[in-house]
Amino acid sequence: MAESTAHAHDEHAHGHHEEGWFQKYFWSTDHKMIGKQYLFTGLFLGVVGAYFAYVFRMQQAFPGKPVPGYGLVTGADYNALITSHGSIMIFWLAMPVLIAAFGNFLIPLMIGCDDMVFPRLNRLSYQIFLLSAIVLAASFFVQGGAFGGAWTSYPPLSAKEEYNLTPLGSSLWLLAVALEFVAFLLGGINFVTTVMNSRAPGMKAFDIPIVIWMIVIASILFMASVGPLIAGAVMLLFDQTIGTGFFDPARGGDPVLWQHLFWFFGHPEVYVVLLPALGIVAEIITTFSRKKLFAYRTVLYTSIATGVLSFFVWAHHQFVAGIDPRMANVFTVTTVLISVPIAEMCFVYIATLYGGQIRFTVPMLWALAFIGEFLIGGVTGIYLGASGTDIYFHDTYFVLAHFHYTFFPIAIIGTFAGLTYWYPKMFGTYMNEGWGKVHFWVTILSFNAVFLPLFVLGAAGDHRRIFDYTNFPELASPEMQAVRVFATLALVVMILVQPIFAVNFFYNMFRGKKAPANPWNANTLEWQAPSPPGHGNFHPLPEVYRGPYEYSVPGRDEDYWPQNSPK
Amino acid sequence: MPEHFIKQASSYAADIDGVAMLITVLVGFWFILAQGVFFWLLFRFRARGDGKAMYITGEKDEEMRWISIPHGLILVCDVFIIVAAIRVWTDVKLQIPEVDETVRITVQQWAWTFHHAGPDGQLDTADDIRLVDELHVQVGKTYKYELSSRDVLHNFSVPVFRLKQDAIPGRIIDGWFKPTLAGTFDIQCAEICGIGHGIMPAKIYVETPEQHAAWLANPVPTLATRP
Numbered sequence: 001m002a003e004s005t006a007h008a009h010d011e012h013a014h015g016h017h018e019e020g021w022f023q024k025y026f027w028s029t030d031h032k033m034i035g036k037q038y039l040f041t042g043l044f045l046g047v048v049g050a051y052f053a054y055v056f057r058m059q060q061a062f063p064g065k066p067v068p069g070y071g072l073v074t075g076a077d078y079n080a081l082i083t084s085h086g087s088i089m090i091f092w093l094a095m096p097v098l099i100a101a102f103g104n105f106l107i108p109l110m111i112g113c114d115d116m117v118f119p120r121l122n123r124l125s126y127q128i129f130l131l132s133a134i135v136l137a138a139s140f141f142v143q144g145g146a147f148g149g150a151w152t153s154y155p156p157l158s159a160k161e162e163y164n165l166t167p168l169g170s171s172l173w174l175l176a177v178a179l180e181f182v183a184f185l186l187g188g189i190n191f192v193t194t195v196m197n198s199r200a201p202g203m204k205a206f207d208i209p210i211v212i213w214m215i216v217i218a219s220i221l222f223m224a225s226v227g228p229l230i231a232g233a234v235m236l237l238f239d240q241t242i243g244t245g246f247f248d249p250a251r252g253g254d255p256v257l258w259q260h261l262f263w264f265f266g267h268p269e270v271y272v273v274l275l276p277a278l279g280i281v282a283e284i285i286t287t288f289s290r291k292k293l294f295a296y297r298t299v300l301y302t303s304i305a306t307g308v309l310s311f312f313v314w315a316h317h318q319f320v321a322g323i324d325p326r327m328a329n330v331f332t333v334t335t336v337l338i339s340v341p342i343a344e345m346c347f348v349y350i351a352t353l354y355g356g357q358i359r360f361t362v363p364m365l366w367a368l369a370f371i372g373e374f375l376i377g378g379v380t381g382i383y384l385g386a387s388g389t390d391i392y393f394h395d396t397y398f399v400l401a402h403f404h405y406t407f408f409p410i411a412i413i414g415t416f417a418g419l420t421y422w423y424p425k426m427f428g429t430y431m432n433e434g435w436g437k438v439h440f441w442v443t444i445l446s447f448n449a450v451f452l453p454l455f456v457l458g459a460a461g462d463h464r465r466i467f468d469y470t471n472f473p474e475l476a477s478p479e480m481q482a483v484r485v486f487a488t489l490a491l492v493v494m495i496l497v498q499p500i501f502a503v504n505f506f507y508n509m510f511r512g513k514k515a516p517a518n519p520w521n522a523n524t525l526e527w528q529a530p531s532p533p534g535h536g537n538f539h540p541l542p543e544v545y546r547g548p549y550e551y552s553v554p555g556r557d558e559d560y561w562p563q564n565s566p567k
Numbered sequence: 568m569p570e571h572f573i574k575q576a577s578s579y580a581a582d583i584d585g586v587a588m589l590i591t592v593l594v595g596f597w598f599i600l601a602q603g604v605f606f607w608l609l610f611r612f613r614a615r616g617d618g619k620a621m622y623i624t625g626e627k628d629e630e631m632r633w634i635s636i637p638h639g640l641i642l643v644c645d646v647f648i649i650v651a652a653i654r655v656w657t658d659v660k661l662q663i664p665e666v667d668e669t670v671r672i673t674v675q676q677w678a679w680t681f682h683h684a685g686p687d688g689q690l691d692t693a694d695d696i697r698l699v700d701e702l703h704v705q706v707g708k709t710y711k712y713e714l715s716s717r718d719v720l721h722n723f724s725v726p727v728f729r730l731k732q733d734a735i736p737g738r739i740i741d742g743w744f745k746p747t748l749a750g751t752f753d754i755q756c757a758e759i760c761g762i763g764h765g766i767m768p769a770k771i772y773v774e775t776p777e778q779h780a781a782w783l784a785n786p787v788p789t790l791a792t793r794p
Contacts, residue, residue: 075762150759156736157719163676163761249737255720256735289612294625295634320722321733322740325660329653336645336652343597343641347634348625350605355621357614368609375601379594386648388586388655392569392729395722395757460572461726463757466765474573474726474753552620559619 029119030535035105036426037126039419042096045133046411047498049088052081054495056467061481061488063468076165078467079148084136086151087173091180092133094273094411099184099222100129102276102418103191103215105426109526110209112200112544112564114536118190125186132179139172147173150465152262155247155255159239171240178233181226188219200525200564202544206300207563209524209548210293211279213300218275221307225268232261256322263314270406271310275303277370277414278345284367284421285349287522289356290559292549294348302348306341313338319390328387335385342378346371357552357559361520362436366417369444370409377405380455395465398458401451408447416440416501423505424519428532429512435504442497449490453483521560524548528564569729576748576773577728578709579659584729586651593644597637659730663743666711670702674734675717677763679754686783696786700769702754703786705779709745722757725771731757746773 028034051069058065059073066072073081104122108115116122139146147169149158158174161167195208195216235246236258245251247258286293293299315323315331349371358364380402383389393399423431454462462475469475469484518527525544529537542564550561568587575581612620623630669690671682681702685694696703704710714723716734724731728744754769774782 075765079759079762079764148762154720154758157759157761163719165762249735290614290620292622292624294623295631296624297626298631298634319656320660320731321720322735322738325656328656328660332652332656333649336649337642339645340638340642343601344634344638346601347637350601350608351625351630351633353605353608353612355623356608356612357618357620358609358612359614372602372605375598375605379598382590382594382648383587386586386590386652388583388652388659389590391656391659391731392583392587392726394731395724456572459569461569461753461755463724463755465759466755468765471766471768472753472755552622554622 027123029115029123031104031108031116031119031122032426032533034122034126035101035103038096038104038129039101041126041130041133042093042101043415045088046093046097049085049093050495050498052085052088054491056081056085057488057491059467060469061485063470073467075467076145076148079150079465080140080146080166080169082465083148083150083173084140084146087136087177089407089411090151090269090273091177092136093415094407095180095184096129097415098273098276098280098411098418099191099215099218100125100187102211102280102422103187103219105422106526107191107194107212107215108198109425109529109533109537110212110524111195111198111203112525112538112542113194113198114538114541116190117194117198121186122190125183125190128179128186129183132176132183135172135179136176139169139176142168142172144169152259152266153236154262155236155239155258156249159236159247159255161240171237174233174237174240178230178237181230181233184222185226188223191219192216192223200542200544203563206296207544207547209279210282210296210299211276214275214279214282214303217303217307218272221268221275221310222272225265225272225311228261229265232258256318259318259321260314263317264311266317267314268307268310271307273410274406275307277410277417278303280414280418280421281349281367281370282352283522283524284363284417285352285371286549286551287421287520288359288361288364288367289353290359290551291352291354291356292551294351294354296547296549299345299348302341302344306338306345309334309338309341313385316385316387316390319387320394332385332387336382338385339378339382346375346378362431362433362440363417363421365437365440366413366420369440370413370417373405373413373444373447374409377402377407377409380405393458395463396458397454397462397464400464401454401458404451404454408451412443412447416443419505421520422526423508424515425526425529425531425533427509427512428515428530429508430515430519431504431508431512435500439497439500439504442500443494446490446494446497450487450494453487453490457483457487518562521558523550523560523562525563528562574727574748574750574752575729576746576750576752577725577730578745578747579655580727580729580747582655582658586648586655589651590648593648597641597644660742663711663741664709664745666743667708669711669713670704671713671715672702672723672734673715673717674721674723674756676719676761677756677767679767679769681769683786685786696783698786698788700767701788702769702771703779703782704746704771704773705776706746706749706773707776709743711741711743714740714742719760720758721760724755724757725752726755727752733758746771749773749775749778 055070058067144166157163238244245253247253247255312334316335319328515531544563552559570584673680683696684690685696714734716736721734752771
């Protein structure tokens with residue numbers, strides 16, 4: 001361990017003194033800079049994804065009317081927008097921000113080393129990721145426009161241009177996703193290797209902060225699940241471009257095969273982004289309740305169990321897809337059982353609050369909102385995991401509302417929680433608390449106002465991905481249309497308050513009040529480095545004497561006890 | 568639970584809604600309990616003055632009980648849900664009861680063709696009735712459907728029946744339904760199938776025996792004339 005860190009340190013000490021602007025911001029091998037590259041790219045694409053959501057929600061609320069800032073939405077536009085919204089929010093927002101940005105920024109700082117073990121691989125990972133985003137963006141400007149076959153890209157629709165009418169868009173989409181996977185494979189290798197080899201002396205397995213464990217487990221889940229999908233993506237690309245028939249029933253192929261390959265990856269992927277968000281929440285609730293994490297080992301074992309179980313639930317996306325219906329019984333059992341570790345995790349977090357001194361700072365509000373909102377996402381999943389009820393709820397807005405109650409807490413609430421918590425460390429200044437709270441409350445209330453009504457629409461029979469309900473008399477009732485308008489207006493409110501965060505974020509980066517190294521009196525190692533940390537992070541590198549959550553230990557004057565403090 | 572928002576028009580609609588209700592009760596209990604405890608803790612243990620937080624590892628048995636007992640109870644609830652779900656699933660999807668008639672459903676980008684058996688009740692005879700975007704059935708009869716697709720994936724969904732099934736090119740998928748409520752209802756496609764996915768509505772006309780007999784006698788497309 002010590003050897004490899006010393007070596008990496010040497011590399012940094014030389015040759016980085018006179019770096020130019022390009023070197024510093026675009027060619028850096030520093031984990032913090034790469035983390036920020038991922039962060040800003042991811043957030044920018046998140047804004048694009050939100051804009052798409054605005055456009056198609058407006059079409060839902062006011063069908064056939066030109067959308068301000070876009071224009072008339074055709075069926076082809078609508079499909080391309082929903083496809084890109086889903087793909088971007090998962091692959092180009094949740095993944096880069098939660099795994100890559102926080103992983104890159106936090107791992108070396110929280111395990112007490114100076115950089116990733118493969119810094120150049122790390123740089124390459126971001127560059128491939130950027131390329132994947134450019135390829136995706138390019139798909140909007142080619143003949144036929146962007147792919148519109150949903151983020152799941154089921155063949156035969158995705159396989160043949162005479163069906164999807166996007167000859168180039170569908171291949172570019174697939175290529176973008178495949179490149180994105182390559183980027184995260186490289187990143188994942190780096191994360192796991194770094195945490196295995198570069199921990200500060202004294203940091204044993206159970207002294208690693210939960211968020212780092214979660215990112216490592218998520219990286220392993222990703223690496224273990226993505227292989228079949230990459231194989232599938234190559235097969236689908238061949239079907240599209242050189243006319244093979246892997247998924248073409250007329251030539252002995254099977255379209256359902258793709259669904260298996262996709263969801264074998266797709267369901268673990270949910271946990272790939274969930275776990276880092278849960279980790280971020282664990283760091284924040286312990287810090288701001290001044291409590292030790294309740295049952296650290298249980299959290300760890302539970303997340304591993306969830307990860308393993310997540311490999312055996314994929315076909316719950318396919319209950320009515322034409323798979324052997326007996327299979328549904330098996331997958332109902334595994335799917336409903338996954339509620340046990342997830343519920344346990346929620347209980348552990350709630351139990352952590354018991355006996356605390358809870359401070360409602362902005363990051364804490366986000367972390368608590370994560371728990372409250374994710375519970376809604378969790379319980380509504382049972383209706384869909386149970387095969388009997390999924391027959392009805394499958395592919396309705398109930399599903400959509402359900403997974404937004406999981407993905408919004410993960411990708412948006414988790415991101416805001418992490419950003420507001422580590423902001424002083426990333427940029428060395430404070431964000432404004434008052435504006436942070438305004439932004440928090442309006443965002444959370446409007447989020448619920450968007451998606452709670454969608455549960456009702458789904459239960460009433462609204463199917464997904466239909467760009468104009470006026471063709472369906474049962475669904476075009478004025479009451480249901482009023483609900484759609486309400487949800488859309490709530491979304492507009494939610495989008496309108498986001499500039500508050502953006503201004504708070506960027507203004508204070510340059511003009512904010514200077515933050516000390518450890519503004520929250522937290523225990524983990526990143527807070528023992530200067531804010532913001534310079535090259536090499538720690539001088540000297542820290543040693544670790546205890547676990548990360550020794551808050552309010554009896555007999556000590558201070559209510560925190562940094563991991564590297566000898567006494 | 569869905570019955571509060573949409574009619575039940577098939578023999579198994581109430582069963583599916585019943586499982587939804589069971590889930591609502593069991594899961595709702597845990598949800599309210601968890602949120603209740605959560606908000607109570609937030610209120611009870613809000614920081615006040617210079618108080619110090621408790622030091623609880625959560626690793627001792629008497630502490631773990633707070634997690635492991637609910638955990639065990641949730642497992643019990645899960646078993647109930649699983650059993651109920653699988654029973655309904657078996658009924659709807661795993662077996663086809665004695666049927667009165669068969670209807671062949673062919674779907675393509677972006678239309679439905681319904682191949683009715685006609686007056687003799689037999690498919691592939693001279694009196695078969697093929698209609699686009701409208702399906703006529705008689706209330707109380709049990710129908711088997713043979714579902715296939717000409718091009719991409721589609722999904723035959725009749726929300727009032729609580730029925731949904733993907734159509735796959737190259738395959739014929741069998742299933743069944745028994746309408747119990749007369750009326751005209753929406754058929755939707757529930758699998759994205761291209762740019763016309765949102766504009767391929769079809770109608771199912773669930774008719775009383777008299778209406779159905781009248782229609783069989785004069786099976787002209789009614790889509791344009793009926794509401």
